[in-house]
Amino acid sequence: MQTSDAILDRLMALHPKVIDLVLDRVHRLLDALDHPETHLPPVIHIAGTNGKGSTLAMIRAGLEGAGDSCHAYTSPHLARFHERIRLAGDLIAEDRLAELLAECEAANGGDPITYFEITTCAALLAFARTPADWTLLEVGLGGRLDATNVVNPALTVITPVSMDHEGFLGDTIEKIAGEKAGILKPGVPCIVGPQDEAALEVIEYRAARLNAPLHIHGQHWHVTEENGGLVFQDETGLMDLPPPRLIGAHQAQNAGMAVAALRVLGRAEGAPAAMRNATWPARMQRLSTGPLVDAAGAAEVWLDGGHNPAAGMALAEALTRLPHRPLHLICGMLNTKDARGYMRPLAARADHLHAVSIPGEPNTLSAAQTRAEAEAAGLPASEAGSVAEAIARITSVDPQARILICGSLYLAGRVLQQNG
Template sequence: MTDTSDVVLDRLMTLHPKVIDLVLDRVHRLLEVLDHPETRLPPVIHIAGTNGKGSTLAMLRAGLEGAGDRCHAYTSPHLARFHERIRLAGTLISEDRLSDLLAECEAANGGAPITYFEITTVAALLAFSRTPADWTLLEVGLGGRLDATNVVNPALTVITPVSMDHEGFLGDTIEKIAAEKAGILKPGVPCIVGPQDDAALDVIEYRAARLNAPLHIHGQHWHVSEENGALVFQDENGLMDLPPPRLIGAHQIQNAGMAVAALRLLDRAQGAPAAMRDATWPARMQRLSHGPLVEAAGTCELWLDGGHNPAAGAALAEALTRLPPRPLHLICGMLNTKDAAGYMRPLAAQATHLHAVSIPGEANTLSAAETRAAAERAGLTATEDRSVAEAIARIVATEPDARILICGSLYLAGRVLRDNG
């Protein structure tokens, strides 16, 4: 009997003592054993950055599909099931195919050290090499220069806004982090550059100049804005009036701009309306509309967001201003690798209260007590709860017309989506 994908994934977790170990040697070794599937992919669009990678990819995929093309897509992390990471020609990978691919990569690896992300990335590339499609959309997992996805020769790269995150792996300054993200640039390959801090942009421009990689930079070569409820995009080819993005928040205007800039460059501008209208991206200001947690919330609104760094906190705070006023309660759980107080600080002016929880099943979770302490440092009134369900019950009992936002981590968001069916 063939092992399920979960069984194989559990075994793959044991092949390396570290979850993250940023070198490319192990990936190149396994790709060579498998006869280099990374050289047989449909044209690749490679996306790096700190915030907005997934949303930009979702809009770009919707736009390309709206133009009639078929897209592979690789994203991480998953929320409820690993299968979410691999989309083959528009459809999530099946259980049978995923199990077979993982087993094939496990056998080819021969028990050698390799991280979970590295070997599963190779499995995705192998799947993409065997399935016809028009495009391959790859989201960087961490950084760019030494990320396991950085083994391709892309047709286009995209660098979304760079900000402070993962400092222990990428560096403790915006310049160092930008240098890691700019590691996806390739000689002569154009790059769409989203809004950037000046210091980050300087690094990206320096790297691009050395590689003769043409840049298409927000604010210089293209502009995007929201005007009278519409999205307005302009570049040297002219003006486009589009529907507003389906995804909520001012930061999604920027992400939409990057997607449209890419569609223009790929000669797929006819897909831009679909990019705005059809894109979905779970746990990014997602309103939950059904399930046991929604039922428990009663007349309260229940929202979910997986952002987890200070820039994401600021974007979330802005997005909340676009909603009709309601008392706001945060249910927050975070990893101990994040700047928790920095994430929460932009939200302090809007939230009535923060309910701190730990993330079930995550070894690197902050405890509820640690999350509460971070909230208090950020200027929030906070208490501890044993679970999301307990926090919802407490809020409903005291403020039945509240807006409840579960936030702070994609890992918490994934647990919520699984628990909520």
């Protein structure tokens, strides 16, 4: 049998664009596959700009803590495509993935379709054929025209909306919120995370038209950090919870969305497990083993894939929660991102930024461009030929440093591959 990588390489060539937001091609292929999207376990559909993956991870941990099994679909992957598809809790096996991709390729018959569209169809096919209690779907981009928006969900979630992907979703917060709100369905409840007022107005307007009940942060539910833990409150009462395993004030908000979702789903008993057991790679992840960690010696090595101004603010806040150490950033970013806006909140936290390009990524900013953006944001910066070179340079000057590799999920994926 052909490997999944070989099939994925062919699928990448089926459409001239990586992103082309329409649903026609997805509906055509799902029709050819006998509509697996209509045979899924109950779906929880998650859109938003920041926090989708972490919120999904906490909902999954909570449902599994309550004794349920979950499918999960996330993107992008970091090291291997298989990370995108979990079947009843386990990453999809290579033989199963290759078989599904080949089936979708044959059913598509060579017609134009994007990589994300056809692989989403493969995931839905896998979920329809494998028993589980729930299906968790993370939107790839936007919501209204995203390839995942072909399902009849039991619950939707909209995490905080901010400026990102303006070339595809619109140049105002209202336009972007309108795209995210495209996952709302008639009569289906939606958990709404903390929102800019303008974004919330758009979400509320669409929900009213669809008669979709909203559970809104700050109105219907609240979450606060108290005495080292979390307190969640909604109309049914208070819950005292352990702190989220994931680091940062923004993770408390994500935890609140997860607990609100568990309440609506009737699985509130899983809330403590949602806090304790959730893991999400490259979100303030401390690396503990591997060649890069060995090379760093006594220095700490952290990894984060956030890449927009809101993520930069969240990351800066999360860093204040760690014991003080000199902080050195190793940063690589895509040329489609607001690099200066991302770096600006970090300028007050970091001693120096070491700019790198992202290996094998055609849309990377060059190290020189990243250095220039950092300096414009008020961050002292220099260029390095690689992450390993930057680590060696940092530890030669400051052996006790805290090293944070950041700026892109694509860079984070390369680092995880390199670090084994």
